[in-house]
Amino acid sequence: MKFSIKSSDKSSNARAGILKTGHGVIETPIFMPVGTAGAVKAVQIPDLSNDTKAQIILGNTYHLYLRPGLDIIEVAGGLHKFNGWQKPILTDSGGYQVYSLANTRKLTEKGVVFQSHIDGSKHEFTPENVMDIQRTIGADIIMAFDECTPYPCDYDYAKNSLGITHRWLDRCITQFDKTEAKYGYKQMLLPIVQGSTYKDLRLKSAEFIASKNTEGNAIGGLSVGEPHEMMYEMTDLVCGILPKDKPRYLMGVGTPENLLESIALGIDMFDCVMPTRNARHGIIYTAEGIINIKNEKWKNDFSVLDAKGTSYVDQQYSKAYVRHLFAANEILGGMITSLHNLAFYLWLVGEARKRIIEGDFTIWKNAMVKKLSSRI
């Protein structure tokens, strides 16, 4: 697995690259749709692949471990065979659940004991077994077990947490190195920079992570409620330290605007539930701004969903019809908007890539950002 930079932007730190994985090549910058439980919610594999142009999707260690369970996935021959997605997959380690399910887990130096949100049973996750689980799931890219700290987070907590995340990383690497991929293709392990919103902790973490010389690096613990400027500041700081010749993955980000600004700072990979979750809640993202398709003003608007959209749903359905589907609680509504949003996100990063290669990224980005966050 290799990362190569095809083109670097001259007026920013943006780059266009290629990442080779066990299931093919990923062109960066890239957005990775989130498929927590082995499915990108409301989207079928052929649409995901052919219509949205997704190149890689996510799965989640905690969720897949609890259901369907490792026995099922192993018998299936790994997640790719189980869900039918034959392109690259990345699995999150459960580090985000340490944050999002904070009320039902206990964290110690050894690891985390989660109380299942499904049946209340207890399950211990350690850096070691999280590597083993991700070996069994069989994602092409797997993540180190970390603690995603909340925001706000006091300094002492963040510092202590960072120590744990770093020590867990060493244990992850040890375990990863002494185990092998199960399904005939290589997996790569990415470590995660933490440190909350503290510059010194972020710097220290980035240096530590960089020293591991892994095939790529991730930045976590951001986009958890802090102001966007703070997120950009931390991202910029960390990108300055992480090696340039390795892909950088900003976890859990973000809005279309966040993506473009972070690409400018040197980020290559993103994932976020926003395009899919918000789609199911009636929000669609377009090059002209954000639309809440449930709003009354679309009731009699029979224009196509997104005249400039790249998905077939954009020309196939009218705004009034999609609004009706939401009003009628028809499941098709969320399917249409999910497909649209993913296609838009993939178009956005694809366009960014093109502009980086052509050399007018920053001009294009600045013009786009103004429109992206406006409400239509």
Next chain:
RNA sequence: GGGGAGAUUCCAGAGCGGUCAAAUGGGGCAGACUGUAAAUCUGUUGGCGCAGCCUUCGGAGGUUCGAAUCCUCCUCUCCCCA
């Protein structure tokens, strides 16, 4: 023809003398959502010159300091028996 029940804010449906512009649910309107416990959650839903006032609980009268709540008549629904 005889007997009974009931008419409440967009709908359903509580309330049964003051704490009622009126519970709760639905519907409507709007908002939130960033490595997914999320097809979820939150707010709002008579009017206005809005810490107050005005108009509302089928209609018209009445009792009372005070009525959606009690009384009288009227109108209309629904159920049972013939």
